[in-house]
Amino acid sequence: MDRRQLHNQSINTASEYALRSVVSEIQDYGIIGDCRAAALVSRHGSIDWLCWPRFDKTSIFAALLDNERGGYWRISPESPRQIKRHYLHDSNVLQTQFSTSSGAARLIDLMPVIDESSNQRTMTTDHEIIREVECTEGEILIDIAFVPRADYGLKSVHIRNAGKLGFRMEVGGGVYWLRSSVSLQLHGDGAYARISMKRGDSLRFSFTYAEDAPAVLPPLDEPIIATRVRATVEWWQQWAKRAQYNGPYRDAVVRSALALKLLSYAPSGAIIAAPTTSLPERIAGDLNWDYRYCWLRDASLTIRALLGLGYWEEADDFMDWMLHATRLTQPELRVVYTVYGELAPRERILELEGYKGSRPVRIGNAARHQFQLDLYGEVIDAAAQYAFHGRELDRTMQKVLIGFGNYVVKHWELPDEGIWEPRTGREHHTHSRLLCWTALDRLISLHKQGLLGGAQVDVYKQNGELIQRQIQQRGWNQQLQSYVSVLDGDQLDASLLLLSWYGFEKAGSPRMQTTHRAIMERLATDGLLYRYRTEPPEGAFAICSFWEAEYLALGGGSLEQAHALFRRLLNYRNDLGLYGEEVDPRTGAALGNFPQGFTHVGLISAALSIAQLEKGEPQLAHREDAATKRDSPEGALA
Amino acid sequence: MNWESWLLSGFLATLVLSTLLSLSQGIGLTRMNIPYLLGTMVTPDRQRAKLYGFVIHILNGWLFSILYVLIFESRHLASWWFGMLIGVAQALFVLTVGMTLMPSLHPRMASEQHGPSASRQLEPPGFMALNYGFRTPLSVFVAHAAYGAILGSFYRLSSGR
Structure with a gap:
């Protein structure tokens, strides 16, 4: 024209x-x-x-x-x-x-x-x-x-x-x-x-x-613009075509993969949590955080999504970033890093109106100073999945993993801030203990398979058993007939559904069944799950519902139940197939930073487990030596 | 004329010139990336352009230093301050004449009069290269003054004047 x-x-x-x-x-x-x-x-x-x-x-x-x-x-x-x-x-x-x-x-x-x-x-x-x-x-x-x-x-x-x-x-x-x-x-x-x-x-x-x-x-x-638009479309289509998923939710899975790819930082291989800051978890509230950084807590689920879909190069890049860019703080890990592995910047408040009056508007993230023991398990589990999929852990990576394992052995009994990063102090979180157990369990598995040299296997076994006993005894509330958020506590947390995901306990075990039931009674709302109870309530945490769908697919329910829940959750994506961090259970509106990588990772993981169940394929290769070969929790590190 | 002294002092001065210009970009004095500017004369590939441009700039600086040496010899004067004076004069010439002519010399550079086209997409430097940041002239003057000063003092020392 x-x-x-x-x-x-x-x-x-x-x-x-x-x-x-x-x-x-x-x-x-x-x-x-x-x-x-x-x-x-x-x-x-x-x-x-x-x-x-x-x-x-x-x-x-x-x-x-x-x-x-x-x-x-x-x-x-x-x-x-x-x-x-x-x-x-x-x-x-x-x-x-x-x-x-x-x-x-x-x-x-x-x-x-x-x-x-x-x-x-x-x-x-x-x-x-x-x-x-x-x-x-x-x-x-x-x-x-x-x-x-x-x-x-x-x-x-x-x-x-x-x-x-x-x-x-x-x-x-x-x-x-x-x-x-x-x-x-x-x-x-x-x-x-x-x-x-x-x-x-x-x-x-x-x-x-x-x-x-x-x-x-x-x-x-x-013509030049038309060529450039076409080249970009083709580039993305070629990338999307590589997704190895042939289940019933291909569109949703591919869109999630494309969203995740957009959140990756190509020069370093890092993947950020979301591209925005301070979109509120409660409209006009103060739960507004900067998510433009990389959370190690997402590592295990992210690598599961990448490997499960066959995105090997992205998985290689992410592993490289995770193990090398975090080198400055090893063997200690920080909660949140920049795309180049620096500590996330200090939190600052900007004098802005905020999204629909949701103030303060923050940049930087104060979680940088938090202490989270679950990170070690998430990183080691990611490395184990990577190795179990046939990728090589070189000598440097092995040394780094052993450093993490030794750190867990020395520190697993400490209280920490936990996966949800509340700013209310440290506690003995069951989820953190689970991931400490996972860290040691995976190191033992890697050693058994000849993929890890120089590990103190006996020390890992001994400590793993201690953690396992502690979770079974103090992480379990007899009265509630449920695992609980904090040792000796009586509150529930949707992250407890991951006890099966990480292979600590089979999804169909009586304890997991009653835990699931208790979580549904206390945390479910209109078919969605809160991560925990707060007053006033925030939105339902989107990935928790995908965890539930995956829990059902892993044996906690039937294939039909998993399908039904998954399909219901698809209703909460926007017209482009994108999810935020949370969902307002009353209106279905997205809350929190947008789009949220963690939610899309949860969707992919659940879809993969459902498809694997449907086809009778082995699920969750990363826990091959854990729950899939075990009938009871007692067998975990035996 | 002492050829060995020229080769040595010319090379040293060019390295310092390149380092200073690169440093100016790194600390935010200017956006001008001289290796990229020169390299894109021969290739559109960004990474290769920077490498080629670096080599071109080193060779160019080295060869250009012969002019300085000829001036030193003709005036029977080689000193840091005389070299610096020539450097400032060269920087002034580069910024006023060289940069203004750049769209005509550079095969991939657009101009404000003709806009970008498929073959000419690079932003022109403008008068005194101010389009590349308002402190660009400062960095060019400083770098060339240092180039001339090093050339003058080292040529004097190494040629035993």
């Missing part, structure tokens, strides 16, 4: 068009990314969250956290009658379709990715978002509002018109460029346009960021 044919209506002031970003529900966001950074795009075509050059750097759009000051980039008709969206088949290229009374338009959003060979032949930008809007029916008025704000909305950005090169914005040590196939008008610190489009007209935009000069400024010619 020749830009001269498009009718650019004059704009007097930015507010004339009320182009301010609309506050969207959390589940109304989609994600685009390039395995380095991610942007959240609302149903209304507004990019309300973008941090460049990587997930945990400062933002250029943050309307998600402050609608007034955060900054956004919206492309949409003023009053759409209907909005539909989807990812182009098995890709992370987002398409939003707007219908109005006079016509329809299609908006495509992506961060381009290309394969390595193309990368060597063509000039590529460091970081880029491409947006393309095309009128597909009748006539339509499209409003464009580009309002960047640096440093989480706290600093305004000076936009300089650089002629045919586009708009240039220098912020800190980097430069942002906005290129547009149509003229935008500068008003204050934003650029705006209202464009009248007819069927077949298209507008193209490229927004880039570079810290190296000269920056690459990609051309906006229609």
Whole structure:
């Protein structure tokens, strides 16, 4: 489309068009990314969250956290009658379709990715978002509002018109460029346009960021953009095609894998928990945390998902990151690291309004100082799964694992903060004891299979048995007929369902059956599970329900029950197949940071176990020497 | 003219020049990545461009130092301050004339008049390379002054003047 044919209506002031970003529900966001950074795009075509050059750097759009000051980039008709969206088949290229009374338009959003060979032949930008809007029916008025704000909305950005090169914005040590196939008008610190489009007209935009000069400024010619969009779609489709899952939930599993891939940081192999900060676990509440870091607690389940789907390279990268990037603190492990294995930054509070008034808005994470013993089991279990799938643990990795094992032997009796990181002090968590037991159990298994040299097997056995007895005696509440959250306690916790997952006790054992029943009585709400009880209640914790589905598939229930629960849980994903951390049980709305890798990992793991049960295949290869060959908990480390 | 002294002092001065320019980028004085700027003249591959550009820059600096040495010889004066003076003059020339001509010299560089195309996608440096950060001239002046000073003092020492 020749830009001269498009009718650019004059704009007097930015507010004339009320182009301010609309506050969207959390589940109304989609994600685009390039395995380095991610942007959240609302149903209304507004990019309300973008941090460049990587997930945990400062933002250029943050309307998600402050609608007034955060900054956004919206492309949409003023009053759409209907909005539909989807990812182009098995890709992370987002398409939003707007219908109005006079016509329809299609908006495509992506961060381009290309394969390595193309990368060597063509000039590529460091970081880029491409947006393309095309009128597909009748006539339509499209409003464009580009309002960047640096440093989480706290600093305004000076936009300089650089002629045919586009708009240039220098912020800190980097430069942002906005290129547009149509003229935008500068008003204050934003650029705006209202464009009248007819069927077949298209507008193209490229927004880039570079810290190296000269920056690459990609051309906006229609065929070039079309080729780049196609290349990105094909890249994602090729990646998705590698997923080795042939069960009944292929779409959900592949979408979860694609979401997980978006949360990976390609240069190091790390996987972050979520690309956002301070999306609330309770609307207008203070449970707002920065999740743009890597939690080791997710290691075991993440590696299970990657290996289970046959993503070997990603599993290799993740293992490398986990064992090498955490080297500075070994044999001690910290709860949360950056994508390069540094300690997550100190927690700071930003003077922002917060998502729907949910304050404080935090960046950094105070969990960096917490002490969690479960990490050791999660990391060692991840390494064991990796080795049991035929991957090699080299001498260095073996030494590191033994270092972790020895640390567990010395410290397993200590109280810790536990998997849920409450800021209320340390306790003797049953889940942490379980993972200490898991750590030693897996090291023994690795040794037995000749995959680990130099382990103090007798010491591990002795301590493993002590932990096992402690869990069976003090982690069990006779009156409740259930395992409990804290030793000698009477509270329940959904993480107790993982006793079977890690092979401590068979899912069908009487103790696990009654524990499951007790958890359902105390923590279930409208078919979902709270992780534990709080007052006032937060949302139901999405992964806990997937743990339940997997528990049923592992022998805690029937295949039909597992299917039924899994299908019910699929109802809580958004229209793009994405989940947040929590679900509001009353409304089904997503809560917490979004999209949440842990939830998608839980979905994949449950789907794999259900499919394995259906096909009569062995489940959970990582515990081959644990529960699957054992009839009673007494046999665990015998 | 002492050829050995030129080779030694020229090489040393070029290494310092490259290090200072790279340091300026690392500490945020400028975004200008000279190896990348030069390397993209021969390849679009970002990683290779940086490697090729580094080699080009070293060879260029080394060869360019012969001009300094010729000036030292013609004036019968080789000292740190004279070298620094020539360095500042060279930096001024590079920033004003060289950078302005860059879109015409660089096969992959766009211009504000013509915008980017499939073959020309690199951001032009602009007057005094200010597009690459407003402190870019400072880093270029400092690096070239150091280059000239090292060349002057080492040429003097190694040639026994």
